[in-house]
Amino acid sequence: xxxxxxxxxxxxxxxxxxxxQAESQRGKMPAWVEDLRGRAIEHFEMVGFPTTDVEDYKxxxxxxxxxxxxxxxSEAQAKxxxxxxxLERFVYPEAKRSxxxxxxxxFSSELSAIENLPDRxxxxxxxxxxxxxxxxxxxxxxxxxxxxxGDDAFTSLNTAFLSSxxxxxxxxxxxxxxxxxxLFLSTSSGAEKPIAAFPRVLVLAETGSEATVxxxxxxxxxxxxxxxSPVVEIYVDDEARLTHYKVQRESSGAFHVAQTRAEVGRxxxxxxxTVTLGAALARHNINMQLRAEGSESWIDGLYIVDTxxxxxxxxxxxxxAAHCVSHQAYKGILDGKSRGVxxxxxxxxxxxxxxxxxxxNKNLILSNEARVDTKPQLEIFADDVKCSHGATVGQLNEEExxxxxxxxxxxxxxxxxxxxxxxxxxxxxIKVESxxxxxDEAILNRLHARLEA
Amino acid sequence: xxxxxxxxxxxxxxxxxxxxxxxxxxxxxxxxxxxxGSGKSTLSKVLAGHPAxxxxxxxxxxxxxxxxxxxxxxxxxxxxxxxxxxxxxVPGVSNAQFLRLAYNEKMKHTGGEELDPLEFKxxxxxxxxxxxxxxxxxxxxxxxxxxxxxxxxxEILQMAVLQPKLAMLDETDSGLxxxxxxxxxxxxxxxxSEDKGIILVxxxxxxxxxxxxxxxxxxxxGRIARSGGKELALELEEKGYxxxxxxxxxxxxxxxx
Ligand SMILES: Nc1ncnc2c1ncn2[C@@H]1O[C@H](COP(=O)(O)OP(=O)(O)OP(=O)(O)O)[C@@H](O)[C@H]1O
Ligand SMILES: [Mg+2]
Numbered sequence: 018x019x020x021x022x023x024x025x026x027x028x029x030x031x032x033x034x035x036x037x038q039a040e041s042q043r044g045k046m047p048a049w050v051e052d053l054r055g056r057a058i059e060h061f062e063m064v065g066f067p068t069t070d071v072e073d074y075k076x077x078x079x080x081x082x083x084x085x086x087x088x089x090x091s092e093a094q095a096k097x098x099x100x101x102x103x104l105e106r107f108v109y110p111e112a113k114r115s116x117x118x119x120x121x122x123x124f125s126s127e128l129s130a131i132e133n134l135p136d137r138x139x140x141x142x143x144x145x146x147x148x149x150x151x152x153x154x155x156x157x158x159x160x161x162x163x164x165x166x167g168d169d170a171f172t173s174l175n176t177a178f179l180s181s182x183x184x185x186x187x188x189x190x191x192x193x194x195x196x197x198x199x200l201f202l203s204t205s206s207g208a209e210k211p212i213a214a215f216p217r218v219l220v221l222a223e224t225g226s227e228a229t230v231x232x233x234x235x236x237x238x239x240x241x242x243x244x245x246s247p248v249v250e251i252y253v254d255d256e257a258r259l260t261h262y263k264v265q266r267e268s269s270g271a272f273h274v275a276q277t278r279a280e281v282g283r284x285x286x287x288x289x290x291t292v293t294l295g296a297a298l299a300r301h302n303i304n305m306q307l308r309a310e311g312s313e314s315w316i317d318g319l320y321i322v323d324t325x326x327x328x329x330x331x332x333x334x335x336x337x338a339a340h341c342v343s344h345q346a347y348k349g350i351l352d353g354k355s356r357g358v359x360x361x362x363x364x365x366x367x368x369x370x371x372x373x374x375x376x377x378n379k380n381l382i383l384s385n386e387a388r389v390d391t392k393p394q395l396e397i398f399a400d401d402v403k404c405s406h407g408a409t410v411g412q413l414n415e416e417e418x419x420x421x422x423x424x425x426x427x428x429x430x431x432x433x434x435x436x437x438x439x440x441x442x443x444x445x446x447i448k449v450e451s452x453x454x455x456x457d458e459a460i461l462n463r464l465h466a467r468l469e470a
Numbered sequence: 471x472x473x474x475x476x477x478x479x480x481x482x483x484x485x486x487x488x489x490x491x492x493x494x495x496x497x498x499x500x501x502x503x504x505x506x507g508s509g510k511s512t513l514s515k516v517l518a519g520h521p522a523x524x525x526x527x528x529x530x531x532x533x534x535x536x537x538x539x540x541x542x543x544x545x546x547x548x549x550x551x552x553x554x555x556x557x558x559x560v561p562g563v564s565n566a567q568f569l570r571l572a573y574n575e576k577m578k579h580t581g582g583e584e585l586d587p588l589e590f591k592x593x594x595x596x597x598x599x600x601x602x603x604x605x606x607x608x609x610x611x612x613x614x615x616x617x618x619x620x621x622x623x624x625e626i627l628q629m630a631v632l633q634p635k636l637a638m639l640d641e642t643d644s645g646l647x648x649x650x651x652x653x654x655x656x657x658x659x660x661x662x663s664e665d666k667g668i669i670l671v672x673x674x675x676x677x678x679x680x681x682x683x684x685x686x687x688x689x690x691x692g693r694i695a696r697s698g699g700k701e702l703a704l705e706l707e708e709k710g711y712x713x714x715x716x717x718x719x720x721x722x723x724x725x726x727x
Contacts, residue, residue: 438562
């Protein structure tokens, strides 16, 4: 029996909010969901928010979140915060009719548009799926990751406040052309206290299916303070292919703590690219389970931060079966007084022979005040494997800058071009033009557009 | 077009150029030779404006303007070009993208017409013929993974695209195979004209058979030890640089007396 930790004041605020919400919502959710949520809040109550004494949170202090007095969003609160015109700014033309939109983690049918998707593709609100036709399926998968890898405080918190989210189901052999855009908009405007949003996403890609999912987290107003803490659970079945983009461009005042869990099956392909641009404090936990032979996964990312931003990626890739490939390339560009953290673990379990695992983390520091802590780790319990990892932290090279300026490029353009070149390997694998454009506009000084047009 | 007067330059407090005077008129080709470490690349980099070098004395006029007042990019847009002895790799940026950016920056400055990617592609493939460079190099990242010789050829391609008034070629011939040397030299000759000047740094007489210089200068310990016509290169090829050391010793002795 584990010793029960004393519940801190910060944690108890959430526990109180939970009980208040549970009271008002009693009977609205299926019993098994209420059970799940109840167990989650108990777990959260037991573990509490992690402190910097915990190895995994050594460089990332979540005390501001714990003390932030955030109020879990409610349906009533999230209503009518944004109109159709404001929404236009956030619409991806590629996913004009395949979008689920959420405000503060709560589904908004007015802002969503789902039309003309192939049969046997289900794109719906999670809340609905908990009760209807897919209830058994959802029940079989939701929060299953907790059993295999344990839960941290934030995942438990999300489960405890689970009330809305997305359920995506790609049936056997179906292939969807248009990307599914999950648009998570957050704002504390009009709320008494800063808002906490806990959206949940469950993606099931059945055998032989093929789809692209864009998970985007953004703010209605920049500078807004709120806490957004999504949990995304992904199951890619045998021979299925899933492309997953996570675009995090939260408000500069926001806190973002996200979990991505993906379990991939035999001969499947999972290709993820995470773009981290926003939030004052961002933490992304990635947990990959390669559970059957012959799968290939790409877990790539680009984080670009400036003064006042802290971006932390913690990833754990479990090779549990033989003949699997995992390829992870993470790049960071840090300017001003910013901080980056990358902690990547590859765990090759006994029997996972012929594993091919590659991991790299490269950082470009553009100021003397930026700082990066990077730690790639390999733990290998099989003898016939090909694993490599590496990390670099560097600055723009003076000789390269001189070379470019000696061809007539202004120094600033030369710096931008080198920065662009640094990021290019990740940028070029993004196949959704709108994401590329966002990156370009936000960060790369429109260099991509300039180079292409 | 270029007047260098009593140029002294140092790096990290070490004086490398110790009083160089050199005039290059439009239409002329000047070859600069001299032993390793004599300051040839330093001179080229100082002309291009490398920030690591400090000019402690003397002046450089380019078309009557004080070159030392200009930043490297301004010099380039004014028409100065350096083909690097060791070209730098720029990952993630294609040759074509980079060259178009540089070309358009220059056009903006000179009031010429900027080109869009398609127009530039045509222009680039036409210029690439000058150095017989394959189109596949245009979509590759600048110099990344290029062989030594390919990098040198790429430098001359850049020169062909930017059409500078004054080009300094720092050992462009080193690393080129025999055929490449002929092709690249031929390219440089095509870019030669009445209104352009070339400073060609080399260790070998061979390239001067293709690009025939009007003047040859020998740099030694940061000074021009001797100047002459193209026959000086032949003489150096035969005699090496030992005589320079003797001459320098004599000058020193003369100074002591
Ligand atoms: N940072 C530095 N501090 C001190 N000396 C330096 C520094 N950088 C270069 N030098 C010296 O300056 C001298 C001139 O170098 P430079 O590269 O101009 O020679 P070079 O004539 O081009 O030689 P090569 O024929 O080998 O290319 C060399 O002796 C070199 O070691
Ligand atoms: Mg040299």
